Amino acid sequence: MKLTNYFKSFLDKEVNLNPGRITLLDERTETITNVLNESDKFKENFIDVIPQGSYAHKTIIKPVKDTDEFDADILLYLEEFTEWEAENYVQELYQFFRDNSTYRDKVSRKTRCVTINYANDFHIDIVPFIERHGDKYVTNRHDNTFELTNPEKYTEWLDERNRITKHHFVKVIRLIKYIRDYKRTFSVKSIILNTLLGEQVNDAALLEDENCYSDIPTALYTVMKKLKSYVESNYYMPTIADPGETEENFGDRWDQAGWAIFRSKMIYYSDKITDAYEETELDKSVSKWQDIFGDCFKKPETKAQDQNAANRGLVSFNNTEQQIADLGFPLRINPVYRVRLNGRVDKKDGHRNYDLNTQGNKVGKGRWITFSIKNVNVPQPYTIYWKTLNRGEYAMQTDCIRGQIVPGGDTHKEPTSFKGNHFVECYIVKEGVCVAKDRQSVIIL
Numbered sequence: 001m002k003l004t005n006y007f008k009s010f011l012d013k014e015v016n017l018n019p020g021r022i023t024l025l026d027e028r029t030e031t032i033t034n035v036l037n038e039s040d041k042f043k044e045n046f047i048d049v050i051p052q053g054s055y056a057h058k059t060i061i062k063p064v065k066d067t068d069e070f071d072a073d074i075l076l077y078l079e080e081f082t083e084w085e086a087e088n089y090v091q092e093l094y095q096f097f098r099d100n101s102t103y104r105d106k107v108s109r110k111t112r113c114v115t116i117n118y119a120n121d122f123h124i125d126i127v128p129f130i131e132r133h134g135d136k137y138v139t140n141r142h143d144n145t146f147e148l149t150n151p152e153k154y155t156e157w158l159d160e161r162n163r164i165t166k167h168h169f170v171k172v173i174r175l176i177k178y179i180r181d182y183k184r185t186f187s188v189k190s191i192i193l194n195t196l197l198g199e200q201v202n203d204a205a206l207l208e209d210e211n212c213y214s215d216i217p218t219a220l221y222t223v224m225k226k227l228k229s230y231v232e233s234n235y236y237m238p239t240i241a242d243p244g245e246t247e248e249n250f251g252d253r254w255d256q257a258g259w260a261i262f263r264s265k266m267i268y269y270s271d272k273i274t275d276a277y278e279e280t281e282l283d284k285s286v287s288k289w290q291d292i293f294g295d296c297f298k299k300p301e302t303k304a305q306d307q308n309a310a311n312r313g314l315v316s317f318n319n320t321e322q323q324i325a326d327l328g329f330p331l332r333i334n335p336v337y338r339v340r341l342n343g344r345v346d347k348k349d350g351h352r353n354y355d356l357n358t359q360g361n362k363v364g365k366g367r368w369i370t371f372s373i374k375n376v377n378v379p380q381p382y383t384i385y386w387k388t389l390n391r392g393e394y395a396m397q398t399d400c401i402r403g404q405i406v407p408g409g410d411t412h413k414e415p416t417s418f419k420g421n422h423f424v425e426c427y428i429v430k431e432g433v434c435v436a437k438d439r440q441s442v443i444i445l
Helices: 004-015 019-037 053-057 086-098 151-164 169-183 190-198 204-208 216-232 256-278 282-293 303-311 393-397
Strands: 046-052 070-078 107-109 114-117 122-132 135-140 145-149 340-345 368-374 383-389 402-408 411-415 420-430 433-444
Touching: 004 169, 004 216, 004 282, 019 046, 019 070, 019 122, 046 053, 046 151, 053 070, 053 151, 053 190, 086 107, 086 114, 086 122, 086 135, 122 145, 151 169, 151 190, 169 190, 169 216, 169 282, 190 216, 216 256, 256 282, 340 420, 340 433, 368 420, 383 411, 411 420
Parallel strands: 070 122
Antiparallel strands: 046 070, 107 114, 114 122, 122 135, 135 145, 340 368, 368 411, 383 402, 383 420, 420 433
């Protein structure tokens, strides 16, 4: 059985990094950004600080064991120092933090980054990142080399997988990472895991079954069945190409022994997930899901309990969100049709412009974002509608949830006013029916 509510509760309570930790991580990142941007050493060459890895992809999970911690990667985007060699970037960044009394006892260095260790359960890796002759590089202090990379392209690629799956893919990643950290029966670097899972997601699956990504357990079931087929056909470790198009083989970070264990466990857990998903008796299905995720996978609290918890300390606000059907347009998504939103953060003094989905859809307050319709293949004529939904404590306190659906053109502009997780949606309405839509998350820091 799907047990969709069980999955939502399990993610909220056991898997997802809790909001307090996310807020603390964002605050620490903002502080580091300001320290670097205002420093004598880096301010002339400072361009930006960019979320990378699980921080950008929103796939960080709560530490499963008491001894676990979570980490976040950020790129320190710099104009090249003409007098520095590759080995100087990490060393100079390390020395900068060593000379700062706040960070002196927290800082360490690795091959490509400087690490800030905080007293609680996380650390931040700061990776020097430069652009030379149109290509982007990180620096290796041990080999004194510039290494080609394109993490923004990778983040864009993963965001596209998330949109194809109706924004369920990142939750699938979190669930598999939870199995990895909870069971400890296999080991794989997160970037390799994300890539292998992401390679199983495509639009073609929707043409076979338009509901194959309709909810979290169905997306998990679909992706893991495809991953099982993939690993079964690859007894030897395959080339795992970087979707960031750097020509790097992520498989170089692994070995055949690790692949063999991973391969057998993905087959094993895919079969377990299929059995639990296809089980028709509630108690048996719950038991089978618990065999995968543990006893914390259980019946969610009642609506009354959830409502009481949600109401504690919250201000009153008007829920003004509309659905496209409220305007008289039935939602009948045609898998043949496609539309994609692209939010571009406008340039501001001291800040560059950038595509939102290359930085994990994160943006600071006080900016403007121009959303554009891209890659729409619905035949004309059609009408475009837009919705902006503000979510979170700040929006509720000011009673500015919004969420009204309005007609518009190919572009739509919005300010970043309230901290929190928000989204913008576009709808393509043809002959009185909504046949395609897309959503872009907007995480305002």
